[in-house]
Every structure is written in structure tokens, then in C-alpha cells.
Amino acid sequence: MSSEATGGSPGREHFRALTGIRGIAAWMVVLYHIRFSLDALVPAGMIAALGKGYLAVDLFFILSGFVLWYNYADRLRGGGLGDVVQFMWRRVARIWPLHLFILATFVVFALLLLLTGRSTADYPFGELPLHVFLIQNWGFTGELAWNHPAWSISTELAAYLLFPLIVCAARWERLGVPVLVCAAVALLAAIHLVFASSGSGNLGHDIPRLGLWRCLAEFALGNIACMLWRVWRAWRYGAAIAAMVCAVSLAAGLAFSLPETLFVPTVFFAGILALALDRGVVARLLGTRSIHYLGEISYSTYLVHYLLFIVFKLLFLDASLQLGWAGLAGFLLLALAASVLLYHGVEKPAQGWMNRHRPNGPLAPKPVPAE
Numbered sequence: 001m002s003s004e005a006t007g008g009s010p011g012r013e014h015f016r017a018l019t020g021i022r023g024i025a026a027w028m029v030v031l032y033h034i035r036f037s038l039d040a041l042v043p044a045g046m047i048a049a050l051g052k053g054y055l056a057v058d059l060f061f062i063l064s065g066f067v068l069w070y071n072y073a074d075r076l077r078g079g080g081l082g083d084v085v086q087f088m089w090r091r092v093a094r095i096w097p098l099h100l101f102i103l104a105t106f107v108v109f110a111l112l113l114l115l116t117g118r119s120t121a122d123y124p125f126g127e128l129p130l131h132v133f134l135i136q137n138w139g140f141t142g143e144l145a146w147n148h149p150a151w152s153i154s155t156e157l158a159a160y161l162l163f164p165l166i167v168c169a170a171r172w173e174r175l176g177v178p179v180l181v182c183a184a185v186a187l188l189a190a191i192h193l194v195f196a197s198s199g200s201g202n203l204g205h206d207i208p209r210l211g212l213w214r215c216l217a218e219f220a221l222g223n224i225a226c227m228l229w230r231v232w233r234a235w236r237y238g239a240a241i242a243a244m245v246c247a248v249s250l251a252a253g254l255a256f257s258l259p260e261t262l263f264v265p266t267v268f269f270a271g272i273l274a275l276a277l278d279r280g281v282v283a284r285l286l287g288t289r290s291i292h293y294l295g296e297i298s299y300s301t302y303l304v305h306y307l308l309f310i311v312f313k314l315l316f317l318d319a320s321l322q323l324g325w326a327g328l329a330g331f332l333l334l335a336l337a338a339s340v341l342l343y344h345g346v347e348k349p350a351q352g353w354m355n356r357h358r359p360n361g362p363l364a365p366k367p368v369p370a371e
Helices: 016-037 044-050 053-078 081-115 125-132 150-169 177-197 207-232 238-255 260-277 281-286 289-296 298-316 325-356
Strands: none
Touching (some): 016 044, 016 053, 016 260, 016 281, 016 289, 016 298, 053 081, 053 260, 081 125, 081 298, 081 325, 150 207, 177 260, 207 260, 260 281, 281 289, 289 298, 298 325
């Protein structure tokens, strides 16, 4: 979820479509979390479709692996320990300040519940240190608590810690396309087998125990997708073939009612690769200014919407917890406005402040000599 926009430096490509798809995915998660309050507005089939919105997290994981490989693999491979420290600092600056701000707001909310005699079972104060340091989903807890969507940010932090080791372990691009494709197939098979061994074909199954594996495996898939993109980016038919694999995987999964663990990661893996390679209508549509902006603010949307809906239900909904059309529009506009305010008022300023105060000393990267 926390992938930064690609191509921050001159001369590097900027995959606007990948940023745009991140924004759409964030709103899929929003609709997933409010779906049970839409029973009076949309058919049951639509509620069931919205119930698959949690799969957007799998898209985030693969996309994050792609973007970080694109932005940092060469730098980390060619640098030293100082570059690794700077990488981790930049990633923490990207994800932690806004997470901490939302978590602090949750704490205030939980204290208000406590003072008014309401239940705080969903807000275990004893687990707060785990959430503060974003390690709550590393196997330390048995249930999601506090800001539920932050579980995926916790697992992404683990992926960031492992990423430099993965980059430096081998010259992966030299292995060749067949080996990379086989590695991707092996990861896709492993994802399914791990969930199947737990008795489920659902990617959202047992998040406290399997969420970390889900993230690390899909993040690695994103790394491989970027390696393949580097090889195929000048190939005329690369986007079409990746799109065909995406479409066939989706059609087969739906037609034969396959477990989502067996085909959804393949759909996202091939789809992200197709979007990265594409220069056609779909890529241009997802890269339009409005959709691209939704992607820019998507991290704020992702982290704030869960708290907003809890408060919105307390203030504006009756015991049925059902939204009318006016209520739905009101909440979506509230979530959008909060995302904009948090992005410009908290997320970006805090990220900028931390990046301006990066660690110095022996672990700082050496300056590049002028040519």
C-alpha cells in the first residue's frame, strides 16, 4: 500500500498507471469495509462482489515489490551499508508518521469510549507498543486490533527489512527469463499450498498468522515482475502477452470456481506487468490526472477510512447500521476530504521532515563525485 511513486528523478520513467491503479484499489478496500451497511441500497450479488475488496491488498503487495525494485535495486546493489540505512529511513519516513498519527487518534477515541463506559475490546492497550513499532502482524497477536488495515503496513515493513538482502543475494537479472518465470510460478504455487495446508483457499484467511507470508511472497512476485519488465520493456508484444495471461487466469478462475489463492496472485502479477509495459488506452486512462491523484493520496485513504466509518456509524446511523444514498455519498466525500487533508497536512510534510533529517555519520552514503 505504501509504494512511493516511481520515477522521482529526471530521466526515469514514471508509471502513472501503476499509481492510478493503487488509488482505485484503495477505494475497493473502503467499499469492502462498508459493504454490510449497503444492504438496503444494492443487490446481494453486489455485496458479495464488494466482499472481495480485501484482495486489493494483494495488488498492493505485488505493486510495492515492483516499484521498490525499480527504484532501489540498482542503488542498493551498488552501494554499501549506508545506502541500506538510507533506504530503510526513507521507507519508514513514508509509512510511519501517518500510521502513528492515525493510531494516536484511535487511542483518543478508545479513551473516550472508556470514559463513557463503552467496550474497548477492539483496542487492547497492552498491544499498543506492537502497533506503534508496526510489528503487530509478525506473529505476536492472534487478532486484528486498533486500525485493522495497518496489518498490511506491518508486513510491508518486514518486506522492506528483507529487501536489501534479496537484492544483494544474487545478480537476479542474469538468471534469464526462463528462470525468472519459473521462480514466479514456484512462488505462486507456494502461496496456494501454504493456504491450502491451513484448510483455506481464501487469501484473507487467518491474517494474524498468514498475512506476513502473504505479503513477503507477493512482494517477491513484484520484484520478479519488475525484472521481467526490464527485459521486455522494448518488446512489442510484451504488454499483450502479459494482458492475455491476466485475462485467461481470471477467466479460468471464475469459470471453474478455483480457490482465489490459486489464480488471484497470477492475475495481479500479470496485470501489473501488462500495465507497466502498456502504452495504450488503459494505461493512459489510469494515468489521467484525477485517477493519478487518487493514487497519490491512496495511503491516506487506506489508513483513515476505517476509523472514519467507525465514528460515522456512531454519529449518523441508527441500530440497523444501514446507509441511505445521502449517507453513502456523505461518507465517501468525508473519506475523500480526509484523505486530501491528511496527505497534504500530515503525510507529505512529515515524510519531508524525516527525509531532511536523515541519519549522518559513518553509515551515511558517500557523496557521488562530480564528473
